[in-house]
Amino acid sequence: MADNFDYTVVDSIVDELGAAESSIIAILQAVQEHYRYLPREIFPHIAKRIGVSEVRIYSVATFYENFSLEPKGKFVIKVCDGTACHVRKSIPILERLRSELGLSAEKSTTDDLGFTVETVSCLGACGLAPVITVNDKVYPAMTPDKASELIKSLKEEV
């Protein structure tokens, strides 16, 4: 694989969290926080560092919905589709976001790696429904039109 991958970040994460099998999840979370996804290059490297097989780490990474093996956009938009948001019409917001960005259920990230749109089951902010978050900043009481405007302003920052 790419030999020019810089492993300093991964190495310092492993050093900090401990090179042990029990640290796999924590290590993957920290790596994902840095890269916004789990680059394929890190798998054999982490496997070697903590002495487990590469496929074991792949197994953990694919088990949890929260880990992504695909690069994510600069702006990760999470549309809450928990019960409260759903009944207050979260789906039209999701559909608007997807159509504005040319995305779908299968394709969640734009080709320029600007945006990722995904659904989550509940953000725990039911009082503010329907809710979306952009890189963990909360936008309450959304509507499809508000979503369009938000996209417009974010596009300028991409």
Add this chain to the structure above:
Amino acid sequence: MEKAKKEYMLIDGMPVEINGEKNLLELIRKTGIKMPTFCYHTELSIYGACRMCMVENKWGGLDAACSTIPKAGMEIRTNTERLRKYRKNILELLLANHCRDCTVCVNNGKCKLQALAAQFHIMNVRFPNTASTPVIDDSSACIVKDTSKCILCGDCVRVCNEIQNVGAIDFAHRGSKMTISTAFNIPLAQSPCVGCGQCAAACPTGAITIKSNVSEVWKALDDKDTKTTVQVAPAVRVALGKELGLREGEDAMGRIVAALHKMGFDEVFDTSTGADLTVLEETDELLGRLADDKAPLPLFTSCCPAWIQYCENNYPELMPHVSSCRSPMEMFAAILHEESKNSAKKHYHVAVMPCTAKKFEAKRDELKLDGKDPVDAVITTQELIRMIKEIGIAFEDLEPEAPDAPYAGHSGSAVIFGVSGGVTEAVLRRISPDKTRTGLNAIAYQGIRGLEGAKYTEVEYEGRTLKIAVVSGLKNASDLIERIRAGEHFDIVEVMACPGGCINGGGQPFITSEYKQLRSDGLYSADKLCSVKRSEENHLTAILYDGILRDKTHELLHVKYDRK
């Protein structure tokens, strides 16, 4: 120490003594009840996934027998209306998303799902069949994986990780999307898989099976312009009998030779002859290294192709330690190649092996001679059984025959290659100055026989003490290598990838642990029946060294593995 008071529990109303069994399932089996299970193997960790071994306790609760520790006073029932219903339900659910075309499945007749469905008389599955189309990975030369036939028992994953420490496969994804996969679902051939086939042996269904080379062998046998020769490895003779009407562990070599002649092979040989050459070459190599201060020690054996690949993958720096000897199969094939290479008739050479990894070895570039693979096809013991059944040979009625001249004849040292410790014992017989029967017995009781995964011994040789380790199961090999890296010294290390050696190879018919000893006993009694015990006393080797091997020993019997 005084023995503690006996403890009892009730199984189906019968008092049963608890004798340290690690789980209820083992205890129940001792009472003569065959508990159904998919995911329980004595040698593996307990997973408790299939729920087939559920029992009912006295309060009406259900416990999985495999993961419940027997305790004094426990009362359980193994067979109630409720349990039968649950077991049927589990089977129906498994069958609901499983291919049911049993008649055209590779594993037809050997499948545990098929067998349990018959045992529990499943005549109808109430759920619609949602089986996916086959998802086949046949990139490996050794095994074929079809995830659509997988029941997610995890046996293969645990064998690959716990016994072999290879870690080529694991569960991926979750819930209904869960599969057994390599990292990033790359083809098996590109994964760390070493082809040992232990996953295929453990797989209860047709999800992981041995890659078959039977049809190309039939084709060669049918070709009138081709001379077909075949060699049979030591471990094969004690493993195929049971499926063909003999006892487990019974030496069936005479009948195998007869069957192969009947199939149309022009010449049938015994790989043991090659093993004798291996003993001589490997001993010379060992003595050479002992005499040279700079030579790498320990000397690792090189007969096992799965071990070679494991070493290349994980410990490339140790490859100079690995003996340069070709495996017995390749040595013997090299001689046949040398003999026939100038012949006008095409020569097709088949090896019958207990091993799936040999299929990969046979295709290795480093072993090619004059640009050709010395072994054209490797078939496993299981495939040989299939061929014998296919043409309807009544195996148990065959008159035993001897292998063909001029390469008939081997020592007892060679035939025990098929069991862990055999190679070491053969080398010790060669270097021991005591050539009496007492000397042989002393070596036999040195502690290198037996099915344990790691065995150690020491012998005196010319004023120095040689430290010897014999390991089987690649996890045991890697544990030993860690000790060597930490500074422990050994002179000889014998490694066999499959637990107990080739007798339990991935290509052998699968047996549960209680039968494994029988195969080992079978080989040691075959050794007893050999009039020649030591490889150097096999006159054939002298003839070969003076003939075909003159000035060609290195080229034909040695190799330098150099994987890109």
